[in-house]
Amino acid sequence: MQRPIYMDCHATTPLDPRALEAMLPYLREHFGNASSRTHSFGWAAEEAVDAARAQVAALLGAQAREIVFTSGATEAIHLALRGSARRERGGHIVTTAIEHKAVLDTLAELEKQGLETTRVPVGSDGVVDPEAIRAALRSDTFLVCVMAANNEIGTLQPLAEVGQLTRERGILLFTDAAQAVGKVPLDVEALQIDLLSMSAHKAYGPKGVGALYVRRRGRRVRLAPASPGGGQERGLRSGTLNVPGIVGLGMACEIAGAELEVEAKRVLGLRERLRQGIESAVPDVTLNGSPTQRLPGNLNMSFAGVQGESLLMQLNDIAVSPGSACDSASGEPSHVMRALGVPDDLARSSIRFGLGRFNTQEEVDYVLDKVIAVVGRLRRASPLYANGMSSQGESS
Ligand SMILES: *Cc1c(COP(=O)(O)O)cnc(C)c1O
Numbered sequence: 001m002q003r004p005i006y007m008d009c010h011a012t013t014p015l016d017p018r019a020l021e022a023m024l025p026y027l028r029e030h031f032g033n034a035s036s037r038t039h040s041f042g043w044a045a046e047e048a049v050d051a052a053r054a055q056v057a058a059l060l061g062a063q064a065r066e067i068v069f070t071s072g073a074t075e076a077i078h079l080a081l082r083g084s085a086r087r088e089r090g091g092h093i094v095t096t097a098i099e100h101k102a103v104l105d106t107l108a109e110l111e112k113q114g115l116e117t118t119r120v121p122v123g124s125d126g127v128v129d130p131e132a133i134r135a136a137l138r139s140d141t142f143l144v145c146v147m148a149a150n151n152e153i154g155t156l157q158p159l160a161e162v163g164q165l166t167r168e169r170g171i172l173l174f175t176d177a178a179q180a181v182g183k184v185p186l187d188v189e190a191l192q193i194d195l196l197s198m199s200a201h202k203a204y205g206p207k208g209v210g211a212l213y214v215r216r217r218g219r220r221v222r223l224a225p226a227s228p229g230g231g232q233e234r235g236l237r238s239g240t241l242n243v244p245g246i247v248g249l250g251m252a253c254e255i256a257g258a259e260l261e262v263e264a265k266r267v268l269g270l271r272e273r274l275r276q277g278i279e280s281a282v283p284d285v286t287l288n289g290s291p292t293q294r295l296p297g298n299l300n301m302s303f304a305g306v307q308g309e310s311l312l313m314q315l316n317d318i319a320v321s322p323g324s325a326c327d328s329a330s331g332e333p334s335h336v337m338r339a340l341g342v343p344d345d346l347a348r349s350s351i352r353f354g355l356g357r358f359n360t361q362e363e364v365d366y367v368l369d370k371v372i373a374v375v376g377r378l379r380r381a382s383p384l385y386a387n388g389m390s391s392q393g394e395s396s
Contacts (some may be wrong), residue, residue: 003317004018005363009202009297010151010179015248016204016357023206024249026244035232046130052250056211059253060196061355062134068212068379069246072100073178075226076197076212079237080174081106083223084143084195085115092116094136096128096157098396099338102333103176116140116278124341128153129223131272134165143172148180152336152352153289154298156184158216163192164268172221178202178210182256183264183295188213194221200245204357205217209245212236230278263357270355270364275299282375286321288350297355302346305332305385306378311351314374318367323350337343 006014026048034049036042053064070076082104085091095107097119099375107117118136122128133144144166146157149352159175166173174195180186182203190195196213198207214236215221227239276287283303300323303311324337333347342350353367379385 001360001362001368004319006112006319006366007353007360008152008321010352011354012207013204013356014358015201015206016252016255018203018255019020019199019201019248019251023208023244023248026247030243032243034243034281035230039301045241047372048243048247049241050103052246052253055254056198056268057213059182059186059381060213060258062213063217066188066213066216067215068236069241069249070197070210070212070237071208071242072201072210073100073176073197074210076199077102077176077208077294078106079212079223080108080195080197080214080227081143081145083226084172084174084221085110085113086224090114090116090140091268092138092141093143094118094120094133094141094144096147098126098128098150098153098155098336099145099147099316100151100178102175103147107145122155122308122339126150126153126288126336126340127290127293128162130158130161130165133153133162133312136314137165137169137171141169141171143174145174145176148175148186149178149184149295149298150289150336151179152334153300153340154179155289155297156180156293156295158194158293159191166194167192179295180262182252184296186383187259188215189217195217200249203252203256206245206248209242211249214300222285223269224251225282248263259350260281264296267355267357267359270359270361271297271299271353272360274355274364275301276352277364284345286339288340299353300350301353301356302342303375304346304349305382306349306375308350310378311349311374314378315342315351315367315370318370321352321354322348323352 032041032042032045053067054065057064089389119131146162149156165171172194177196178199181198195213199210212264225236227238286302288300324333333344337347
């Protein structure tokens with residue numbers, strides 16, 4: 001068993017060796033610019049980009065012409081939100097309280113330009129109620145933005161129900177699917193999604209590349225271009241294409257499509273082994289987020305009476321993250337934990353495990369033993385934690 005053990009797959013995933021192999025020729029001999037129409041270097045690059053576009057589309061139930069390559073999910077989010085908002089000039093967007101910062105900060109910027117937004121709260125399990133979305137819709141609502149899976153607590157949102165609502169009213173549905181693509185089935189037709197952002201490096205592809213799905217079938221979504229220039233990607237996203245990255249993204253999508261079902265079961269099994277092992281050996285632990293509506297590889301738990309930072313430091317050969325990504329230097333718990341109503345001290349005592357394709361049962365068992373030992377040690381040394389305390393965490 002190699003150490004350190006990587007268990008932080010929501011931050012990024014390792015590059016699948018098969019994606020790397022597919023990329024290498026496009027870093028070596030096939031270095032052409034996909035826009036060069038006059039020689040074989042350009043044609044080889046263009047062919048590879050076309051093939052990757054088809055691979056990405058196939059995973060999402062989309063068509064190749066509906067895929068726009070970007071530098072990652074963040075840029076795809078900017079393109080979806082700014083691109084649709086500019087067309088509307090004002091208007092109203094409905095979103096949720098637990099979106100990624102790339103969404104919330106872009107919306108905050110658009111608000112300064114006159115757009116109005118409603119952030120619908122989520123339940124204590126992190127799931128948004130479609131009825132609450134419906135209640136927030138206005139006559140000038142042109143877009144609903146609901147993430148497919150949350151990056152901290154792994155919660156899966158009821159996109160099919162939301163898609164039904166938005167389609168009936170002619171409102172666009174945009175989903176930030178960076179955490180969900182390749183981990184759970186997502187079909188833009190079945191879910192009635194109009195815009196979907198994704199990132200290669202969250203799905204065993206390379207960093208610095210992603211895509212936006214832009215519906216053209218049935219209802220054609222029109223976006224204002226984000227970056228003027230050479231007119232690549234149907235004018236929506238100018239700039240020379242990152243051919244090796246795009247090839248890696250395409251291969252990552254093809255692998256995910258072929259293996260998702262089996263992999264999701266295996267990863268869920270590992271996650272449950274870890275969760276049950278912790279819950280049966282450690283008192284006063286709480287699961288953050290829904291026990292059922294959840295990414296297979298996500299486990300976010302609070303260990304009452306233990307500082308998350310100390311816990312991470314003691315788990316020194318295990319790569320995991322705080323369960324609550326601090327919003328700033330202030331050290332305040334994240335907007336996600338606050339939206340769930342998790343008390344601040346419990347949010348600070350949480351860690352996020354992100355299990356994935358390359359984790360093994362042996363690694364899970366090592367992590368389990370170490371977590372049990374370290375939490376026990378920290379609690380024995382902690383004046384904040386006395387045996388028999390409740391899980392309320394009222395220890396500050
Ligand atoms: C990682 C992530 C992003 C940003 O993706 P990048 O490709 O790194 O820009 C956006 N949304 C969610 C939910 C994410 O997990």
